[in-house]
Amino acid sequence: xxxxxxxxxxxxxxxxxxxxxxxxxxxxxxxxxxxxxxxxxxxxxxxxxxxxxxxxxxxxxxxxxxxxxxxxxxxxxxxxxxxxxxxxxxxxxxxxxxxxxxxxxxxxxxxxxxxxxxxxxxxxxxxxxxxxxxxxxxxxxxxxxxxxxxxxxxxxxxxxxxxxxxxxxxxxxxxxxxxxxxxxx
Amino acid sequence: xxxxxxxxxxxxxxxxxxxxxxxxxxxxxxxxxxxxxxxxxxxxxxxxxxxxxxxxxxxxxxxxxxxxxxxxxxxxxxxxxxx
Numbered sequence: 579x580x581x582x583x584x585x586x587x588x589x590x591x592x593x594x595x596x597x598x599x600x601x602x603x604x605x606x607x608x609x610x611x612x613x614x615x616x617x618x619x620x621x622x623x624x625x626x627x628x629x630x631x632x633x634x635x636x637x638x639x640x641x642x643x644x645x646x647x648x649x650x651x652x653x654x655x656x657x658x659x660x661x662x663x664x665x666x667x668x669x670x671x672x673x674x675x676x677x678x679x680x681x682x683x684x685x686x687x688x689x690x691x692x693x694x695x696x697x698x699x700x701x702x703x704x705x706x707x708x709x710x711x712x713x714x715x716x717x718x719x720x721x722x723x724x725x726x727x728x729x730x731x732x733x734x735x736x737x738x739x740x741x742x743x744x745x746x747x748x749x750x751x752x753x754x755x756x757x758x759x760x761x762x763x
Numbered sequence: 764x765x766x767x768x769x770x771x772x773x774x775x776x777x778x779x780x781x782x783x784x785x786x787x788x789x790x791x792x793x794x795x796x797x798x799x800x801x802x803x804x805x806x807x808x809x810x811x812x813x814x815x816x817x818x819x820x821x822x823x824x825x826x827x828x829x830x831x832x833x834x835x836x837x838x839x840x841x842x843x844x845x846x
Contacts, residue, residue, distance in 0.1 A: 602791040609790065613782035628786055635790035636836070639797070695778035698767075702776070717776040745769040752767055 582607075583703055587648035594642045605635055608652075610718075611696050612659050619688040620663035626670065630662045652696070660689070701752040708732075709744035716741055796836055803830065804843050817844055 581589065581603040589607070592600035612634050616627040637658060638651075645651065702710050711730060715721040716737070727734030781787075803825070807814040816824040821841065822832045 596794070598794045601794055605787060605790045605793075609782040609787045610779040613786070614779050618778070628783075631782065631786050632790060635793060636839075639793045691775070691778055695775040698772055698775040699779055713773075713776055717773050718780050720777075720780075742769075745772055748772055749767065749769055752772065756767070 585649075586651050590642065590645065590648040590651050593639075601639070604638075604651075608655050610699065611692060612655065614692050614695070615656065615659045615689065616663050619660075619685045619692065620667060622663060622666060626666045630659065630666055633662055634659050656689070656693070660685075697756070698748070698752060701748060701755055704751045705744060705748060709740070709747060712737065712740050713744050713748065799830065800836065800840055800843065803840060807844060814844070 581592075581600060584592070584600075584603070586607075589600055589604055593604055609631075612631055613627065616622045616630045617624075622630060634655060638655060645654065702713065705713070708730065712726060715726045715729065716723075721729075723734040723737040726732075726737055732740070803817075806828075807817055813824070813828070816827070817840075821837060821844075825832045
């Protein structure tokens with residue numbers, strides 16, 4: 579099984595044994611999530627977001643041995659990032675003399691969206707590499723049809739239809755992983 | 764599950780843009796950084812002169828011994844040398 583498709587718990591177990599490739603995958607798997615929490619939910623400045631980003635992974639690396647439940651790495655990283663962002667905002671507020679309780683008001687709402695987004699990105703791992711690349715480049719990296727066509731060596735005129743097909747396939751995969759409540763098995 | 768139609772899925776893909784590549788690479792190199800720290804701390808424990816040089820001027824002592832200070836967590840190293 580490839581590292582990218584390993585469940586979180588197995589990936590954490592391999593990191594704990596000193597597998598450096600597993601660690602690289604763990605960072606890759608959660609890097610967008612940590613980045614998005616600090617920049618979207620807490621709207622940190624770039625330099626603060628970078629400090630939080632490095633601190634999250636440094637602490638994760640140091641605490642791998644102490645994790646009680648390997649399955650819980652995702653909420654653990656989410657909570658750690660959230661806590662470090664709040665610490666950072668409070669430290670900034672002391673310097674800038676603003677209300678220390680003035681945290682962004684819609685943090686919970688954004689966090690819920692980011693959790694959903696992480697689940698969708700996980701589901702994308704089941705797409706073909708070509709589909710995954712097209713969707714990621716177009717939506718997450720905001721690349722043009724021309725740039726995508728050049729990078730993937732496909733006619734740019736076919737990108738729109740490919741995006742549509744890949745999204746439909748992603749919907750099937752995502753619904754398969756997250757069946758609607760009450761759906762018959 | 765109609766809540767996740769193609770439009771919603773596209774929005775959720777967009778919600779997680781990539782983190783800057785340099786940030787990701789730095790985090791991915793943490794095991795290497797820790798291995799370097801372990802090496803330096805072990806040398807400092809075995810060599811009193813090296814330890815004194817580190818405490819006097821950490822960055823300069825590291826450079827003289829061929830370590831690149833930018834690739835090492837200096838705060839973490841100071842903490843470990845003081846403990």
